[in-house]
Amino acid sequence: MMPTRKSIPTERAMTVAGIMSGTSADGIDVALVRIAPGAHGPKIKLLAHHAVPFGKQLRAAVLASMDAKSISTAELARLNWHLGIAYTAALLKTLLKYPGKIDLIGCHGQTIYHQATPALHAGKRFACTWQVGEMATLAAEIGVPVISNFRPADMVAGGQGAPLVSLLDFVMFRHRTRGRVLQNLGGIGNLTAIPPDASLTDIIAFDTGPANMVVDALTSKLFDKTYDRGGAIAASGKVLPTVLQASMRNPFFRRQPPKSAGREQFGANFADSFLEQCNAAGGHSEDALATATALTAYSIAGAYDRFVKPLMKNAPADFFVSGGGAHNKTLIKMLQDLLMPFGCKVADTGSVGLPTQAKEAVAFALLAYETWHRRPGNVPSATGAGRPAILGDITYA
Amino acid sequence: MMPTRKSIPTERAMTVAGIMSGTSADGIDVALVRIAPGAHGPKIKLLAHHAVPFGKQLRAAVLASMDAKSISTAELARLNWHLGIAYTAALLKTLLKYPGKIDLIGCHGQTIYHQATPALHAGKRFACTWQVGEMATLAAEIGVPVISNFRPADMVAGGQGAPLVSLLDFVMFRHRTRGRVLQNLGGIGNLTAIPPDASLTDIIAFDTGPANMVVDALTSKLFDKTYDRGGAIAASGKVLPTVLQASMRNPFFRRQPPKSAGREQFGANFADSFLEQCNAAGGHSEDALATATALTAYSIAGAYDRFVKPLMKNAPADFFVSGGGAHNKTLIKMLQDLLMPFGCKVADTGSVGLPTQAKEAVAFALLAYETWHRRPGNVPSATGAGRPAILGDITYA
Numbered sequence: 023m024m025p026t027r028k029s030i031p032t033e034r035a036m037t038v039a040g041i042m043s044g045t046s047a048d049g050i051d052v053a054l055v056r057i058a059p060g061a062h063g064p065k066i067k068l069l070a071h072h073a074v075p076f077g078k079q080l081r082a083a084v085l086a087s088m089d090a091k092s093i094s095t096a097e098l099a100r101l102n103w104h105l106g107i108a109y110t111a112a113l114l115k116t117l118l119k120y121p122g123k124i125d126l127i128g129c130h131g132q133t134i135y136h137q138a139t140p141a142l143h144a145g146k147r148f149a150c151t152w153q154v155g156e157m158a159t160l161a162a163e164i165g166v167p168v169i170s171n172f173r174p175a176d177m178v179a180g181g182q183g184a185p186l187v188s189l190l191d192f193v194m195f196r197h198r199t200r201g202r203v204l205q206n207l208g209g210i211g212n213l214t215a216i217p218p219d220a221s222l223t224d225i226i227a228f229d230t231g232p233a234n235m236v237v238d239a240l241t242s243k244l245f246d247k248t249y250d251r252g253g254a255i256a257a258s259g260k261v262l263p264t265v266l267q268a269s270m271r272n273p274f275f276r277r278q279p280p281k282s283a284g285r286e287q288f289g290a291n292f293a294d295s296f297l298e299q300c301n302a303a304g305g306h307s308e309d310a311l312a313t314a315t316a317l318t319a320y321s322i323a324g325a326y327d328r329f330v331k332p333l334m335k336n337a338p339a340d341f342f343v344s345g346g347g348a349h350n351k352t353l354i355k356m357l358q359d360l361l362m363p364f365g366c367k368v369a370d371t372g373s374v375g376l377p378t379q380a381k382e383a384v385a386f387a388l389l390a391y392e393t394w395h396r397r398p399g400n401v402p403s404a405t406g407a408g409r410p411a412i413l414g415d416i417t418y419a
Numbered sequence: 420m421m422p423t424r425k426s427i428p429t430e431r432a433m434t435v436a437g438i439m440s441g442t443s444a445d446g447i448d449v450a451l452v453r454i455a456p457g458a459h460g461p462k463i464k465l466l467a468h469h470a471v472p473f474g475k476q477l478r479a480a481v482l483a484s485m486d487a488k489s490i491s492t493a494e495l496a497r498l499n500w501h502l503g504i505a506y507t508a509a510l511l512k513t514l515l516k517y518p519g520k521i522d523l524i525g526c527h528g529q530t531i532y533h534q535a536t537p538a539l540h541a542g543k544r545f546a547c548t549w550q551v552g553e554m555a556t557l558a559a560e561i562g563v564p565v566i567s568n569f570r571p572a573d574m575v576a577g578g579q580g581a582p583l584v585s586l587l588d589f590v591m592f593r594h595r596t597r598g599r600v601l602q603n604l605g606g607i608g609n610l611t612a613i614p615p616d617a618s619l620t621d622i623i624a625f626d627t628g629p630a631n632m633v634v635d636a637l638t639s640k641l642f643d644k645t646y647d648r649g650g651a652i653a654a655s656g657k658v659l660p661t662v663l664q665a666s667m668r669n670p671f672f673r674r675q676p677p678k679s680a681g682r683e684q685f686g687a688n689f690a691d692s693f694l695e696q697c698n699a700a701g702g703h704s705e706d707a708l709a710t711a712t713a714l715t716a717y718s719i720a721g722a723y724d725r726f727v728k729p730l731m732k733n734a735p736a737d738f739f740v741s742g743g744g745a746h747n748k749t750l751i752k753m754l755q756d757l758l759m760p761f762g763c764k765v766a767d768t769g770s771v772g773l774p775t776q777a778k779e780a781v782a783f784a785l786l787a788y789e790t791w792h793r794r795p796g797n798v799p800s801a802t803g804a805g806r807p808a809i810l811g812d813i814t815y816a
Contacts, residue, residue, distance in 0.1 A: 079541035087492060095487040095549075098495060099532035100540035103547035103571075135496035143497035144476035150500035150553070152492075157812065158571035174500075174555035175814075396815060415554065415812035417572075418793060 033059045033395050036125040037069070039116070039164075040387030041109050043132050043155075047084040049075035050112040053383035054120055057391045063193050064391060070120035071380035074112035080104060087134045098134075098154070105132050105155035110163045127168040128390025128414075130382070131155035136173075138182045138282060150174075151183045157417040165419045169390040172413040176400040181407030182282060185227050188214050188401035189392070190385040194376060196220055201339030203330060204371070207233040207347025210283050211322060214404060215330040218337040226333065227404035228279030231272075231321040232288040233347045236314045239293035244307040253352025256315040259308030265299045269317050270324065279329050280406045318347070319356035323364075331364065338365035344378040389413055430456045430792050434466070434519065436561075437784030438506050438526040440552075444481040446472035447509040450780035451517055454788045460590050461788060467517035468777035471509035477501060484531045495531075495551070502529050502552035507560045524565040525787025525811075527779070528552035533570075535579045535679060547571075548580045554814040562816045566787040569810040573797040578804030579679060582624050585611050585798035586789070587782040591773060593617050598736030600727060601768070604630040604744025607680050608719060611801060612727040615734040623730065624801035625676030628669075628718040629685040630744045633711045636690035641704040650749025653712040656705030662696045666714050667721065676726055677803045715744070716753035720761075728761065735762035741775040786810055 035058035042051045054069040076084065083101050087093060109129055117124070131153030140147045157168040173183035187204075191214045195202040202216040211233030217224050234249065241250045250256055274287055296317075300310035330339070341361060347353055348370045358368045371378055389399040398410030432455035439448045451466040473481065480498050484490060506526055514521070528550030537544045554565040570580035584601075588611040592599040599613040608630030612623050631646065638647045647653055671684055693714075697707040727736070738758060744750055745767045755765045768775055786796040795807030 077542060083541045090492040092489045093492060095484060095490060095495065095532050096534070097540075098492065099534070099547055099549040100538070100545075102549060103545060104540050104543055107543060107545065135492050137493070137496070141497070143494075143501050144480045145474060146501055146504060148497075148500060148504065150496055152496040152499060156547070156571050158568075158575045162572065162575045162808070171555075171812075171814075174553050175559065178555045178559045393815070411559070412815045415568075415814045417568075417812045418790070418809045 035059065036391060036394070037123060038126045038128060038387040038391050039113055039124050040383035040385065040390070041113060041127065041129040042383040042386055043130065044382065045088065045133055047076060047081050049073060050109060051379060051383040052112050052116040053380045053387055054116065054122065054124065055384050055387040057388060064388060066190070066194060066384065066388060068376060068380060068384055069122070070116065071377055071383065072116040072119055073379060074115055076108065080108055084132060089135055102154040103156045106157055106159040109155060110160045113160070113164060124164070124166055126166055126390055126394055127160060127164060128386040129155065129157060129160060129168055129170045130172065130386045131170050136183065149177055151177055161417045161419040167394070167419060168417045169393045169414045170417065171415045172386065172389055172399065175411040175413045176405050176407050179400070179407040179409050179411040181400060181402065181405030182280070183405065184282070185212060185214065185404055186389060186400065186413070187382060187385040188225055188227050188404035189399055190381070190388050192216060192220070192222055192225055192401065193388065194374070195342065199337060201334035201337050203326065203339050203341045203366070205230070205322060205341055205343045207343055207345035207353070209233065209235040209238070210288070211318060211347070213322070213325065213330070215333060217333045218335055222401055223403055224333070225401050225403050226279055226329070227401070228281050228329070229283040230325045231275060231283055231318070233318050233345065235285070235288050236293050236296060236317060237311060239290065240297060240310050240314050243293070243297070244310065249346065250311055250350065253315060253350035255308055256311040256352040259306065259310070259312030261316045262300055262303045262305045262309055262313045265296070265303050265305070265313050266316050266320065268299060269296060270320055275321055275324055280404070312352070315350070315353050316356055318353055319360055322357060323360035326361065326364065326366070341366055341368040342371045342374070343368060344371045344381050348378050432456065433522040433788060435523045435525060435784040435788050436510055436513070436521050437780035437782065437787070438510060438524065439780040439783055440527065440529050441779065442485065442530055444473060444478050446470060447506060448776060448780040449509050449513040450777045450784055451513065451519065451521065452781050452784040454785060461785060463591060463781065463785060465773060465777060465781055466519070467513065468774055468780065469513040469516055470776060471512055473505065477505055481529060486532055499551040500553045503554055503556040506552060507557045510557070510561060521561070521563055523563055523787055523791055524557060524561060525783040526552065526554060526557060526565055526567045527569065527783045528567050533580065546574055548574055558814045558816040564791070564816060565814045566790050566811045567814065568812045569783065569786055569796065572808040572810045573802050573804050576797070576804040576806050576808040578797060578799065578802030579677070580802065582609060582611065582801055583786060583797065583810070584779060584782040585622055585624050585801035586796055587778070587785050589613060589617070589619055589622055589798065590785065591771070592739065596734060598731040598734050600723065600736050600738045600763070602627070602719060602738055602740045604740055604742040604750070606630065606632040606635070607685070608715060608744070610719070610722065610727070612730060614730045615732055619798060620800055621730070622798050622800050623676060623726070624798070625678050625726070626680040627722045628671060628680055628715070630715050630742065632685050633690050633693060633714060634708060636687065637694060637707050637711050640690070640694070641707065646743065647708055647747065650712060650747035652705055653708040653749040656703065656707070656709030658713045659697055659700045659702045659706055659710045662693070662700050662702070662710050663713050663717065665696060666693060667717055672718055672721055677801070712747070712750050713753055715750055716757055719754060720757035723758065723761065723763070738763055738765040739768045739771070740765060741768045741778050745775050
């Protein structure tokens, strides 16, 4: 059971730095967040957000470490330590730009391995996850406690260790009379759905399928660009209905949540086969992009219709999109058109004071605040965990 | 500055489990320790000690991970998780045998990399250390907080991250009128010297040179055994004086502490050259072992004479030996003979209620207790750190 908030007498307002580096390995996002106790849970105010890119060499080392088939223990040990130095430098840069006292740090670390389904190791079968980054440097240099390594405790409780952003979604977005859907548009799309007047256990979260993954793969292959900036290329193409319909028959979309997707389902093989179908349908390159973009929009609208709408107590839902795909105007337009019949509005989280790029860093500031007050931070209905769990390790300065 | 003990009001007696797995990868030592506040620091009572060997497959995985030149990230991530499961199982087995409530756990983890001197990584130069083992399983299953990952904070403070056993040595062995020397006889020998009526800052610690490393290498090569059981082979040989004298001229022995030794100085190359000299001197295989054993004894007595005796305020010192070499009767006899002229007695730590094999596990129980009370656990004069540091990360149940 989660302890009731009032049973913790020491709760007080804190300024917390949230530090996030994601699997794209672009760099480090730092959010400075004021978190104060409130009658219905913590109240959150984003004070500042600053993105610090990784140095070129460190970025290469991070990318090379992820699920590496052959790497030395020395290299990973040094990377673990180096990341701690890099998080420290990123926070110091942020504090130079936005000076002020901080009380606590929540640092996600760098995921270099995540295996949500059990596999055999030396005679034992288990799922596992690994976020690295030595926190002793950060704690010593900044002089405040650091909380890190948030995911394992959820996994030990039977969860997938993700998503951990759900508590923030709940705290910042729940509404008395409207449903709220937080739709992240990264490589994979995932949503968190909050029914009107929800309690924490009413939240659901799951992956909706590919968001940018297929679009990016085709943009790279057909146009030699890393992504379809603003959705401009897709806007100049036509959706190929037969390919879209065939792709929407992928069993993943019908599977009951919770569920998670990855490169296994929607990676290079999927993109190649998708492109073949587009070619067979007589589509141009632009049409393939338009169709891939439509696949993202239809899969999200389909997920809403199938799995989310039934929970919304007949209230309309507001969609808040985040992630790189939030900048894809063609995708957002398609999504709006598909969701309008359901009475849903689409906006991005920036419209409520939470810039897309800051969101995860803010989430880990909140999780640090919860752990500091010995409260669980996972949302079992979102991660699939069997119970709430206090997340992470505390490193004192 | 270290906070004064009386500034921490919450200190209370606790039963702490200390969990240690060393670089020999034999298995896991668990110590159950009662620690109570005292006027001159914590009072320690060992309640139980239990050694749980690693399973064969896990042991192979641990050995393969250490400083591996080529390993997959998946393998290390799974090993990290698996170790957490193994620590949990070892503690549960211990608690089955010695039932009782515990309040806190201190777990060293498994060192898979330790680099005390700075090296370059992706454009930055730093020393680093890595103890793995995910603690979320242990905290959740046992239901009490776990403190782990003790070494990095000392290293961030400028220390070598080792030895961390010095605080225990100080707490358990300091004496008003006698000097105390804790001599560990592992692969490498290291000593902690505590002058009479010492304060924490009077302690020194350093590596004395090879303890079992050369003896073991020659025993393996000449007699196809892993070690010279009880020193029986060495007892049947004669020390070769010219080889002993030449070996004692190794510059390491004269170098001022703090200093650390390893396979770089006293590994296979050293053993090969040592054996050549023994052969050249006309020695038999048994003589080579006797001479290697004498090298250990002379290097320790020499270190005492040069670096320790001047600090002892003319008081006699008691030597307490621990580690595998404590069972080598020939070595202990040589050491006693060499130290007798200095008025030193030689005994093992078991004679004061601290069995050799339990010592490190007890040390990490004490360090956990110190961190729990927000007190530093490193001894800067022993590790070379520039300041005291609170050690480790806390994982809540």
